[in-house]
Amino acid sequence: MVQERRPGRSCAVPARVGDMAKKKGQRDYVVMQCSVCGHRNYRTPKQLRGTAKLELRKYCKWCRMHQVHKERKK
Numbered sequence: 001m002v003q004e005r006r007p008g009r010s011c012a013v014p015a016r017v018g019d020m021a022k023k024k025g026q027r028d029y030v031v032m033q034c035s036v037c038g039h040r041n042y043r044t045p046k047q048l049r050g051t052a053k054l055e056l057r058k059y060c061k062w063c064r065m066h067q068v069h070k071e072r073k074k
């Protein structure tokens with residue numbers, strides 16, 4: 001006997017991606033933009049502690065060196 005194979009979804013199919021994007025409250029985050037080349041390389045949650053503007057020295061893969069990254073709202 002030949003078992004009937006349904007061309008449907010097998011258990012190997014991953015669940016839908018994107019279900020984790022629940023919008024519970026606004027998460028405040030900022031994008032760190034390289035001040036030299038302008039690429040946005042990092043994203044960091046904003047800490048609301050009266051910080052005016054964030055400036056971090058981070059590695060920029062486009063400049064291939066550490067550059068000052070400035071806060072930039074999306």
Ligand SMILES: [Zn+2]
Nearest residue numbers: 034037060063
């Ligand atoms: Zn850069």
